[in-house]
Every structure is written in structure tokens, then in C-alpha cells.
Amino acid sequence: MREELITSGRLNPNVDPYLEIWHWQIPLYLFLGGLAAGILFFASLYVILGKENEYRGAVRRAPIIVPFILMIGLGALFLDLRHKLFFWQLYTTIKLESPMSWGAWTLMAITPISIIWVAIHIQEYFPGWEWKNVILRDLNAFFLKNKVGLAWVTIVLSVILGIYTGILFSAFNARPLWNTSILGPLFLTSGLSAGAAAIILFAQSKKEKVVFAKIDIMLIVIELFLIIHMFMGFRASTQVQIDAADMFLGGAYTAPFWIFVVVLGMIVPAILELMELRHKKIPVYIPVVLVLFGSLMLRFIISYAGQMSRWLY
């Protein structure tokens, strides 16, 4: 029998008995960031592909929520900081080795861009809108002219935004549950799936809805594939990883993960969307809400469970 104890009464708040340094603010931000990344990705993708008019929902309508969810996400991040008065230090330096630094600057770039994107498409919601201010009118014209260039910038930034949250976690190899390179693509795919689902809500044409339903189903299949391989990787790895995976395979997080994230958040909406493609009448918001819910729960569970996994004691 091996007995391993800390005998000097260590009980550092938020670190012992297991890490609890990130609470709801972080998973919420990760979800909102992923959703924003997904929406902007598809928006800029179809501009680049020149199919803007066929996919008005994706390009012109869905992105209106992006600035708001990014603001909420940033607000959540700010609330999470424990030394709030010094938050501006983030923007005094770029640390290439720190995914958090990447995130800070990416957000710094993508938030104004999302505002610009909404601004140049404002007529979609307010048909009679005219920019009164001369500068704004000129800027509006400028961006409309260089829309493709803007789209390229946006698509790159949205991919970074979508994937960096996963990389952020997987860079912490001190938390065995996150120590897998699948986490980045998984979070990106989850974000794209959430974006696709949101676009379905905003789409007006039938064709757009069908296309995005198909895209969503495909993304869900990829997600499931990634999840299965992630667990296979853990089970084949060292003891700390096996212990981490066991949290989901019989441990405390088994029911929440497989029920909320996989079944309710992926399989059921995929089936519902499939049925809808087969012309069964399903209220459109049910699969959308389920996908968004699943995406949010994925972030929550991975965030909390990952903090619980550790190397020592």
C-alpha cells in the first residue's frame, strides 16, 4: 500500500484539494468566443467564395449578434481576473509563447472588425440607414470596396479565435485532461458547429437553411470522431491521463458529459436536422438550442474537469 500525504496542512484556496481557479466566466467566454468565431468564419467564407447573395443569412444577418456576444465574453473575462486594476498590462506586450496573449490581441483585433462587419451590413436590418457623418460614410465605402480583403482578414482571425481556446487548454500539460492536441480542433469544430446552428436561425432562404443543416451535421460527425479519438488517446497514455479519462468513463463527469454534451448536444440535434432534411416538420429552434447548449456544456465540463486532473497527490 502506498500512502502519499501532504502533512503540513497545505490548503491553498482555489488550488487545494483540486484546482478551481477558473469558474463560470471562462467557459462562458470560450463558448461565446467559439460561437462568434463560427459565425464570422462562415460570413467571411461566403464573401470570399463570392456567394454572398445566396447566403444572406450567414453573411449579413447572423453577424449582428457577434459584437454583443464578444462584449459579454470580454466582460466575463474581465470579471475573472483577480487583479482587475492591472488588466491593461495585457496590452503592453505580445508574448508569442502565451496562448493567452494571442487571445488578448486576437480579441483586440476581431471585436472592431465584427463591429465594422455589422456596420457595413446595417441596411439588412435598417433598410433606410444612411451614414450621416462624413468620416463614417467614407469608411463605409472603403470597406465595401475592399470587402474581400476584409473577409480574408476576418476568416484568419476567426480561425485563430476558434482554435486558440483549445490550444490554450492543451498548452497546460500540467492538467492531464487537457494534455491532448485534439482539444484545439475539437473546440474549433464545436465553435463552427455552434456558428452554423446560429446561422440556421438567421437564414431566410430555404436553401441556406438546408446547406447549413448539412454543414452542421458534418461538423457534429467530426466532433464525435474527435471525442472518441481523444478518449482512446487518454486510455493509451500514462497513468495520469488514464485517471483523467476515468472521470468521464465511470467517474463524476460521466453522466453530465455523455448526456448533455454528446447525446443532447450532438446526436439528438443531428438526428433532428437529418429528419428536417427528410422534410419532417421540426421547429427550427430546437436543434439550434440543443447544439448551442451542447457547445456551452462542453466548455464547462472540460474546464472544470480539467482543473480537477493533476499530476501530484
Place this chain on the structure above:
Amino acid sequence: MRYAMAVDTKKCVGCADCVVACQTENNVPIGYCRDWIVEVTDGTYPQLEIEIRSERCNHCDNSPCVRCCPTGASHYVEGGIVKVTPHECIGCGACITSCPYDARYGHPDGYVDKCTFCDHRIQDGLQPACVSVCPTKCMYFGDLDDANSEVSKVLKKRKFKTLIPQAGTKPQVYYLI
């Protein structure tokens, strides 16, 4: 100059003097600790073995906490000591999450804190508080680049190990076994 520490597990009795001395020396708030004692017992009565270790931040050569800090508050100083500049720290908690030894903690004032190898004492030519107080004198500290330092000499003489070497952090606290 590469500072390192060696702890002789054969002599350590786990009294936690190092923990209290660090607390009074560095004003560590009650309820927090920068170092701690781990006791590992193996075997079945009466064939038993104990290893006792005094652990702390390992001031790794390849520390994930310095790499992941978005503001540079977590940085190296002379001798490879890892320190945190409180007014540059935003309290994001990335470094706490990135440490495989769970050596860091969030100070109640908001910034992140941990063992500093008592660099304020080293610059006066003293040893860290924990090394100075240990009643069994089982702790050694010094410059690994200096072949005549206590720690270099003891690492030449004795077998030693580090914690979680497979994490690739290159820790600089050695345990004599």
C-alpha cells in the same frame, strides 16, 4: 549562475519548520503556503519505508509558467529564479493552471505568488529562510555553476531525483535519495 536547491530525504523529519519560517520571513498570509511537506509510505507492516520531502516551486529551467504568462509578470531573474512582478500581474490564473507541481497560488491581494528562493536574502549573501532554519540541516542551496558550492558538492556525492521529470520542465529542486 544557476541557483538550485537539494533536500536530503534521508534526514528530513517532516517537521515543517521550513513552512513556518517561509511564512514569517515572506509575510505569507495564514491559510496559504509557499512550501509544504510530502510524506510517502510504502510497504506493509512491518516492511515499511518512508520518504519525506519538503516541496516548493522548482524554479524550472523550462518553466511553463513563464511561457504562458500573457503580460510577462512571470519572469526569470538572475540565476534562473522565477519571480512574479505583482503590478504586472493581471490575476488571470494561467500560470497557476500551468504548473504541474501546483506550486503557485492566488494571493488575496489579487496577484499570483509563490516561492522566490528568498532572492531578497540571497542578494545579502544569506540562504533562503527554509534552508537557514532547518533543524536537521538537510537542505542545501547554491549555485550549480560553482563546483565548490554546497549544492554542487552534495549532488556529486549522492543519488538524487527530481519531481515529474517527464513533464519536461527541468526542475531545479533535487531530492537526495
Place this chain on the structure above:
Amino acid sequence: MAQKRRDFIKISSLSAAGLIFGAQQLSSATKINSKSKLGDFGPLDTLRTPTYCEVCFWKCAGWVYKDKEGNIKKVVGNDDDPNCNGRLCPRGTGGVGMYHDEDRLKSPLIRVAGKDGKQTFREASWDEALDVVAKGLQKVKDEHGAECTALLTHGSGGHYFGTLLKAFGSGNIAAPSYAQCRGPREVGFIATFGDGLNSPEPTDIRDTRCLVLIGSHLGENMHNGQVQEMSDAIDKGAAIITVDPRFSTVASKSKFWLPIKPSTDIALLLTWIHEIIENEWYDKNYVEKYTYGFEQLKAHVKNYTPEWAYGITTIKPHVIRETAREMANAAPSVIIHPGRHVTWYGDDTQRLRAVAILNALLGSWGRRGGFYVPEKASVPAYPHPQFPKPTRTWRDAMGGKYKLADLALASGVCDATIPSADLDCHIKAWIVNGTNLIMTLPDPKKTLEAIQNLDFMVTVDTMPMEITGYADVVLPECTYLERWDDLRVIQGREPNIALRMPAAEPKYNTKPAYWIAKELANKMGLGDYFAWEKFEDKLDWELKQIGSSLEEMKRIGVKNLPREFGPLYYQKGQDIDFFTNTGKIELYSTALAEEGFDPMPKYTSHMEPPAGFYHLNYGRAPQHTFSRTSNNPNLTDLMDENVVWVNPKVAKEWGLKSGQPIYLQNQDGVVSDFPIKVRVTERIRFDSVYMVHGFGHNNKKLSRAFGKGASDSQLITRVLVDPIMGGTGMRGNFVTFRFEKESEVTS
């Protein structure tokens, strides 16, 4: 120089003020405060004040450092102090917690009957409270005689209250550290060598080649200097032999660990003696020259073979032989450590006799690596009138028993407070200073009964320990960091003295013990015994008598003085007169024989645990000192409760898991007040459990200690009294587990 042989039977009790006047020459060999590599803590200037620690009896000297705002920041060891060599133990380092603890006693309290008839304490001024104390003691003197008052003390305060009590006319001064702790070993060693061990024990651990620990868990009991020297010994390759039913920390560093069956230690010791005599491994010259009674001893141990011991102790015969040979090979640099808390089964004086005999056979007493010859400085006492001679002493209160005890028994005082047919007068008033009798004396019910029979009780303490709840008057003492005190004068390889001076003003409305005693004395007309104006003047006077001064001591903190009475070890061929009846080391004790006790130790078996019960073993943790530190914020940060160690086989039987809280019930049906968490560990024998002493406080005023862990003292109701000196053996209790607290079942 031959010294006078003492009359062993009629030993006068050691009195604090009875130090011999000795002329000391100013030593030119005073060590200069050197900047040692590993011990120095900063610039030597006025930012630090000297003190010596009061957290335990070791009294390590140190420096108190303050920060820029003048607040006490940390305490570190004094490099020149031979007790600590510049390194304090965790309790000493955490001593600042005692100062910062907000649960401290803050104001004098007087017991009054409240409006609802319930008794409560009300705050009072010092003047009023001291008046009540003076009146209370005077009343007892008038009605019953001054001899019916007693002082129970542990720590520096004993000096002053002892003086007060003796001036008052009573000699009943008892420290629990005698009959509840080290008493049997003092008597056992006095009976053998003519000298006790006292504190700190003169064990030459740093030069030993073999350290035998039978009943000592050095490293968990943090006798600072000894732990340091043990570390040195390990460096030099010394072999450690540990005899313990538990795999203690030091057992893990030992060459041999003997997992002995509890209560069978005398059998092992007698067998070792047998082996060493049988194989002629004893120091023949030493035994021939210095000992008496060898032939009787040889005949006595004839049948104590390893095979015999195996059946009793469960230690294999070859291990017993190997360990005996290991000791013999190392002789005379071998120490069979006497331990400290030796009140176990009631035959403890005899067990320590066996330890002393073993040391004598191996020739370690007075030799390098064994026991050195300690010396203590002679500091003259500040002049005071002669003490009145009490018509009765504490010995009279013992009813003719325990004639061989050389110090007063705290438990004896407690017994003598309960009216009984044997005594014609009883103790009526207690002054209790620095000892929490509820947790110190075994069988708490008896202690409470004694307290109920008192006319008056005053406690002087720093913390609201349980004992203060029973007092008529509670006087708040300031901590050692806030006061002057008498010089520390202890024995050692070299005589040395240490100064304590305050690092801060007393917090709240607390006062030093010397002030309290002096004020009381003034109120009781005994002011002449405290004739100094300021305490510093008294210290300066004393220091000047030995060639130093207060100013010097403030600068250096500790002064080492040259030896005066002879070398550190016996010289080859030296003639020595031991303070025994025969003048030699008595392997056969004539003093014991005269009193009708066994002149040589015998093995007697002790009670075994009934089915479902386990030996209650208790001990220390290096982070705590008894119950004194259980509320210290720095130290509770390390350990805030005790746990009960349970063997995995036992845990499986009972379905116990680590961390599970359970209640303990002892053989007399007493259930612990609070639950204690289980630690399932291989380190404890299957027939025993183990817990650290000093927890399970039930005084709510101790905010950090209340309800944490369980109190072993509460479960020690079966007391095995040593007939020779009255020591209270506490290891004869057994516990079983209870999952719910049931009402107490009286057997």
C-alpha cells in the same frame, strides 16, 4: 575534587532560588558573534532583541526581528546557543503566532454569579483582581494554614509564583512534567548513577555511534538540539535502533526497527542486559571500577534469553542478538536514550532502571558518544529574606508514599486536594500557571473533583485554556515576546546563560508573571521577597555577579561560560564518587531495596486489550507542544487537528476509510467529546491505534482549536501509578470505535 555524598532518602525539593553561590571569573573565551554560513539572519543591530523561546521546555535562545513599522515579524535562533545552534524548531519559528493570536486572554476576570444564577466571568481591573487573589489565599492560610496552598506550574512563571508561595509559607510546588512525564527516569537514574538527567538531557548524540531509542520518537518530538545532533550522527554513519510498535519517522531512518508488542519493553531491555553480560560484551574495566552489584545482576538476568523475549515481545531472537551486538560494538559511544515522557504502565521507574543499567554496562555514562558530564552556571539569586519553614511539606500530603520522588507530584497535589480519610488536612487553594491541567493530568474526572473541593483557584495563563474556565480568578499573562524574565540557566556541555527581553509592549491588558507575583506579594505583605524596583535592575545585578552585564547580554543574547568542575567526559582511570549509597553506580539498587522495592528490574506483564479494543498510543507532532499551541494561527495552519492511525486490516474489519470521522470509546465507557478522523496507514500495529496529544479542546473561546480532533487525555481514565515515585502511567488504556456519539456508559 570529591563531592559530598547526598543523603538519598531525605532529598530536599529543588527550589528555584536555592542556587549555589559560586564565584565566576570573567571568561576571555566569549565567542564573538560569528557570521556562520548557514545560520546568520541579518545585520547585527538594534532591529533585533534577544529572547528565549517559551513554547516548550527546551528554551532555545533566539532573536526577535521587527519590521519597519515596529511589529514583531519573525523569531530566529541565536547562533551561539548550544541548545539550538541558530536554528529554531517549527514551534519556535511559529511562536509569533502566540503573540498575534486574537483569542488570547485580554483582561483579568473574576468569577461571579450572573443574573440568571449561572456563574460567569466579569472583567476587572488588575488591582481588584489581585485583591481577590490575595484575600483568597490569606483566607486559606487563616483557616487551614499556608501549607494548604499549592502551585502547579510549567514554564518561566514558576520562578516568581514559587518564590511567592515559599514566602507565603508553603512548599507545595509541583510541575506536571515530573509525575506525568519524566519523573520515573529521574528516580531510575538517580537510583543507579546518583544523578538525574534533568533538562536538556546530557546525551552526546552528535558523537554517538549507536543511538537506541526505546520509547522515544525523536524527530516527531522536537527536542531541538537532540534532533539536530541526530542529524549530525546520521551524517557520521551512526546506527539507530528504534523500538516502537509504530513505524515512527525515526524508525524510517533506523538501521534496526523493532516493532515491539506494546508494554513489553522491560523484557527486551532485560534480554539485552542478559546478552551483553552472557557474551561478555560489557565494558569490563568500567564495570569493575565504577559499578556495584554486577554479580547479583548477572544471576538475576540468567533466564532472560532472546528466545524467552521472543514469545513476549514478538521480536525475533536473532534481531535481539544483532541489536545487542550493534550496541556493544559501538560502546562506549552508545546511548540507550532514556526518553522523556516515560509514565506508561506503572513499572516505569524499573524500566528506566533497566535503561540506566544497560548504559552502565556498556560504559556510556560519562563517556564520549554516550552521556557527557553536564555543567550548569551558578547565578546567585537576588537577595531576599529567608523563607519560613513550612510545618508540613508536600511529602506529608503523599501519605507516606513515594519517598523516592525527588520533586513534588502534580498528580499528588491533585489527589491531596480531594478529601479522604488518609489525610488530616487537604490542599485548599491552587495557583495554576502555564499548564492546562484538564489535558495534562490523566483521569480528568478526578482533576475536576479536586477543583470542586478547592476553596480558591487562580490561573495565570496567556490563552483561555480549559483550566481557566474553572478558576475563581483568571489573570492574563503576556507572552514571552512581551516581557523580561529570569535568566535562562540550563545545564549543557558548557555552562551558559540566556537573556529574555521584551520585543514589544504587552498587548491588551496583560502583564508579565513577575509583575503579577510582585504585586501580589506587596498586597500580602511579602514585598521584601521581591525587593527590586525594576526587573531589569534585578537582572543587571545578577549578571554583574558573574562578570557580565545587562548591556552585554542585550547585545549577545547568549553567553557561554567555561567549565569549572571538571572535564566533559570521565578521564581514563579517574576516581569518581557517585551520589549513591555505595558511592558507585548501583546495578543493584540499595536505595530501592531499602524501601522494599525490587533492587533490580523484573518483567511483569500488563493488561492486554479486550476484544475489539486497541492500545491507545499517543505522542507528539513536531508542529505542536501539547495543547499549548493548538490555537496558534501559524501552527494550526500546519496541523489543526489530530487523526487516529488505524492499521488497514483493522480498518477493513470495521469498514473505516481515511478521512472518516469516528468517536473513540475507552475501556471504562468514556466516549471522546468530538469525533476524530481516521488515517488508515500501515505504520501502526494491528493491536494499537495512535494519535497526537493536545487536541479535542472543548473551550469555545479557542476559536481555532475548539472541536478539532479528539482529546486522548479524556480517554486516559485508567491510571497505573508507579509505587516507587508516584508517576501516573497512562498507556494502560484501550479504545474501540463508535460511529455515533452515545451517552456515556459508566461501567
